[in-house]
Amino acid sequence: AAKIRRNNGRRKLPPGPTPLPVIGNLHQLTTLPHRGLQSLSKKYGPIMSLRLGQVPAVVVSSPEAAELFLKTFDTTFASRPRVQSSEYMSYGTKGMAFTEYGPYWRNVRKLCTLQLLSALKIESFAALRREDVASVVESLRASAAAREVVDISRKIGELIADMSCRMILGISLEDRNHLKELVHEAMFLSGAFNLSDYVPYLAPLDLQGYTRRMKKNSEAIDRVLEEIITEHERGTSEKGHRQKDFVDVLLSLVNQPMNPQDLEHLYIIDRTNIKAILLDMVAASFDTSAALIEWTFSELLKHPRVMNNLQRELERVVGMDKMVEEQDLEKLDYLDMVVKESFRLHPVAPLLVPRESMEDITIEGYFIPKKSRIIVNAWTIGRDPNVWSENVEEFLPERFVDKNIDLRGHDFRLLPFGSGRRGCPGVHLGLVNIRLVLAQLVHCFSWELPNGVETKDVDMSEKFGLSMGRANQLLAKPTYRLLAKTM
Numbered sequence: 051a052a053k054i055r056r057n058n059g060r061r062k063l064p065p066g067p068t069p070l071p072v073i074g075n076l077h078q079l080t081t082l083p084h085r086g087l088q089s090l091s092k093k094y095g096p097i098m099s100l101r102l103g104q105v106p107a108v109v110v111s112s113p114e115a116a117e118l119f120l121k122t123f124d125t126t127f128a129s130r131p132r133v134q135s136s137e138y139m140s141y142g143t144k145g146m147a148f149t150e151y152g153p154y155w156r157n158v159r160k161l162c163t164l165q166l167l168s169a170l171k172i173e174s175f176a177a178l179r180r181e182d183v184a185s186v187v188e189s190l191r192a193s194a195a196a197r198e199v200v201d202i203s204r205k206i207g208e209l210i211a212d213m214s215c216r217m218i219l220g221i222s223l224e225d226r227n228h229l230k231e232l233v234h235e236a237m238f239l240s241g242a243f244n245l246s247d248y249v250p251y252l253a254p255l256d257l258q259g260y261t262r263r264m265k266k267n268s269e270a271i272d273r274v275l276e277e278i279i280t281e282h283e284r285g286t287s288e289k290g291h292r293q294k295d296f297v298d299v300l301l302s303l304v305n306q307p308m309n310p311q312d313l314e315h316l317y318i319i320d321r322t323n324i325k326a327i328l329l330d331m332v333a334a335s336f337d338t339s340a341a342l343i344e345w346t347f348s349e350l351l352k353h354p355r356v357m358n359n360l361q362r363e364l365e366r367v368v369g370m371d372k373m374v375e376e377q378d379l380e381k382l383d384y385l386d387m388v389v390k391e392s393f394r395l396h397p398v399a400p401l402l403v404p405r406e407s408m409e410d411i412t413i414e415g416y417f418i419p420k421k422s423r424i425i426v427n428a429w430t431i432g433r434d435p436n437v438w439s440e441n442v443e444e445f446l447p448e449r450f451v452d453k454n455i456d457l458r459g460h461d462f463r464l465l466p467f468g469s470g471r472r473g474c475p476g477v478h479l480g481l482v483n484i485r486l487v488l489a490q491l492v493h494c495f496s497w498e499l500p501n502g503v504e505t506k507d508v509d510m511s512e513k514f515g516l517s518m519g520r521a522n523q524l525l526a527k528p529t530y531r532l533l534a535k536t537m
């Protein structure tokens with residue numbers, strides 16, 4: 051008996067709420083799971099265990115705990131769960147984001163970071179971004195002249211989607227305007243808590259209808275990607291001399307080893323790999339940066355003082371007689387703090403991307419079985435008063451003054467891009483897009499809320515998803531503010 055007790059003692063799970071039969075704790079996630087989990091972790095602590103249907107899960111909600119899972123024991127937690135969405139919508143996990151840890155994932159990741167997402171590669175698309183942003187400024191100028199109220203959410207969403215489409219697929223969004231909706235649906239389905247993943251014996255019933263939607267969505271996306279790749283192969287998308295997009299880069303590598311340095315694990319790049327990688331890139335770019343820009347804009351409209359400070363900085367650094375250029379961005383310190391503060395309150399991936407543990411492990415005296423789902427609640431960490439003091443709910447960029455808090459995964463208080471070997475490989479691209487678009491729109495225009503809306507009334511409701519954006523569109527009225535000669 052003593053031996054059994056010792057074993058039990060050693061195998062103590064982290065504290066957590068009692069699971070119900072069949073569904074476990076799924077009902078406690080609520081429609082905004084980052085908030086549902088926050089209230090549970092207040093009660094049970096920063097390392098909490100849940101059962102999601104049949105699947106053991108651990109929810110991590112403090113910087114110290116996040117460091118243990120994402121750094122100290124990173125290798126144990128570097129996998130992703132195999133779920134329906136990754137099967138149906140990542141070509142049987144042939145991409146990067148939802149692929150289990152191992153040589154295949156490592157090779158795809160290497161290929162993408164070297165060939166597609168390197169700083170050099172991203173810089174090479176600066177002219178394209180400049181052109182797209184300028185054309186939105188132009189259209190907003192027309193709205194300003196007509197004293198129109200603008201749907202900022204739509205403008206920003208289309209701008210980011212268009213910049214991403216041109217860089218990745220070599221098409222403008224107008225040519226394939228249903229792609230945005232398709233990718234949006236794919237992101238929703240990848241982020242949804244799908245009962246079929248947690249209670250596998252219910253999967254054939256498809257009670258939420260997600261499986262059906264995934265099949266339909268993946269087929270529609272596949273048709274678009276096939277068309278685009280075929281156009282590239284035939285050279286029909288060639289409009290004179292144009293820059294190589296991601297499709298060109300990947301097609302130039304077809305039939306070659308994915309990683310020439312790793313001949314022990316020989317993966318030859320084929321069409322399915324290319325489609326899966328392109329889908330990952332498009333899905334990761336469309337909604338994430340746009341959501342953060344929208345949230346920041348919402349906060350700026352709610353906080354005219356901060357908007358004002360930002361405009362003063364832009365006047366000083368850039369000047370009122372010209373638009374913002376990418377090389378100005380690194381000089382915009384206040385903008386940098388605004389973006390950090392926005393990520394603190396609105397980490398667009400509030401629960402990051404789920405991890406899965408690869409072996410049994412004991413952490414802080416708690417037993418965590420192999421194949422546990424690991425959920426890092428970055429949203430809760432950003433609002434923890436022990437970390438950020440009492441005014442956590444306040445939008446206050448100045449809290450970052452003289453604090454060396456990085457947002458790329460080195461500081462566990464601020465984790466919008468995750469951390470460690472599964473951390474976001476698109477940080478550089480994401481941040482360039484975010485800073486450029488924000489700086490330009492705030493520099494070129496003054497913004498006011500539509501008639502009758504007061505700053506305190508700006509709606510801040512969230513719509514949960516793998517990428518969490520605003521529930522409703524953000525509306526505002528622009529007035530052009532640069533000296534006229536610039537356009």
Ligand code: HEM
Nearest residue numbers: 147334335338339399402403467468469472473474476480
């Ligand atoms: C505001 C913009 C973005 C945010 C907030 C964001 C956030 C994240 C987060 C939280 C993760 C999971 C990290 C982890 O598990 O530790 C992730 C992974 C990933 N992100 Fe991003 N991301 C953004 C933009 C991008 C862009 C522009 C790309 C590429 C075009 C990208 C590509 C990826 C990929 C491929 C992964 C999976 C990495 C892996 O599993 O090895 N992301 N991102």
